[in-house]
Amino acid sequence: MYEITDVSFRLLCKKYGAGLTFTEMLSPMALARGNKSTLRLFDVQFKERPVGIQLMGQNVEEIKKAIKVVENKVDIIDFNFGCPVENIVKQGAGAALLKRPEKIREIIRAAKSVTKVPISIKIRSGWDKKSINAVEIAKIAEEEGCCFITVHGKTKTQDRGMETDWEIIKQVKENVSIPVVGNGGVNSPEDAKRMFDKTGCDYIMVGREASRNPYIFKQINDYLQKGDYKEVTKKDKIKFFKEYLELAERYQPKFRYIKYHAMYMTKGIKGGKELRLRLSQTKDIKEIRKILQI
Numbered sequence: 001m002y003e004i005t006d007v008s009f010r011l012l013c014k015k016y017g018a019g020l021t022f023t024e025m026l027s028p029m030a031l032a033r034g035n036k037s038t039l040r041l042f043d044v045q046f047k048e049r050p051v052g053i054q055l056m057g058q059n060v061e062e063i064k065k066a067i068k069v070v071e072n073k074v075d076i077i078d079f080n081f082g083c084p085v086e087n088i089v090k091q092g093a094g095a096a097l098l099k100r101p102e103k104i105r106e107i108i109r110a111a112k113s114v115t116k117v118p119i120s121i122k123i124r125s126g127w128d129k130k131s132i133n134a135v136e137i138a139k140i141a142e143e144e145g146c147c148f149i150t151v152h153g154k155t156k157t158q159d160r161g162m163e164t165d166w167e168i169i170k171q172v173k174e175n176v177s178i179p180v181v182g183n184g185g186v187n188s189p190e191d192a193k194r195m196f197d198k199t200g201c202d203y204i205m206v207g208r209e210a211s212r213n214p215y216i217f218k219q220i221n222d223y224l225q226k227g228d229y230k231e232v233t234k235k236d237k238i239k240f241f242k243e244y245l246e247l248a249e250r251y252q253p254k255f256r257y258i259k260y261h262a263m264y265m266t267k268g269i270k271g272g273k274e275l276r277l278r279l280s281q282t283k284d285i286k287e288i289r290k291i292l293q294i
């Protein structure tokens, strides 16, 4: 996730049971040109493997060059065909590609022509309600040899608050034989079980809830295996953030990332609104430590 899944956060998710994590979406053009700030975001470490990089772009020549820059450090290269952000869509990338399934095929084929690293893709259900084409794109992913497909059950034009459509994930699962990762609206272990039961998907991807509670992966795994899980207390939340902070002090992401994590991970704490306001005004780690008394 953009400005969220830095290496420290990925390591924390891994510690608490995430089977696979990804970098935030990165621009192939910036990677291919050796852009320093993008290379800094490509912060994968050996000890977090398996780890994937996510690329977001549509120019196959740049994609091929970017793959050569990153392939030795990652276990999976994922393509983002679902980002709805307007300036990405305007460039013809992210969710814009849902309108061009053959371009998606070309990108996967080009990527596979230059690397042996497994390729996956992440899509939405379609551009809008009238053009739901996740099954068509999933079949392309399968034909072109992708190792799995992640389906976020929302269209590009769907509003943020609207419910995720898990039925489309089920349809994709019924129509391809590569593993299907269900995504969207899993905010609790019970949601995870419901997603598996309703869609038959092989794996689940958790986004926003992980940013609030990286322990969600352990909770989900426990619930699926034992039918029970430990609730997260205020003390736990502070502990998880402290663990993140210790990693961040080592890996040095931009301070903005640290501040966001402080704010996300204190969500749900009593009096948290005022706390987050104070956190939002911090300028360095020392100030964050003082506010959270850690």
Ligand SMILES: Cc1cc2nc3c(=O)[nH]c(=O)nc-3n(C[C@H](O)[C@H](O)[C@H](O)COP(=O)(O)O)c2cc1C
Residues within 6 Å of the ligand: 001, 002, 003, 004, 023, 024, 025, 054, 080, 082, 122, 152, 183, 184, 185, 186, 205, 206, 207, 208, 209
């Ligand atoms: C702040 C933010 C940043 C995101 N960045 C990315 C990204 O870089 N790549 C991507 O595939 N999805 C990104 N997403 C979408 C999530 O991966 C996920 O598909 C979506 O939030 C639905 O899953 P959830 O309900 O578990 O959050 C982002 C979402 C948010 C809220």
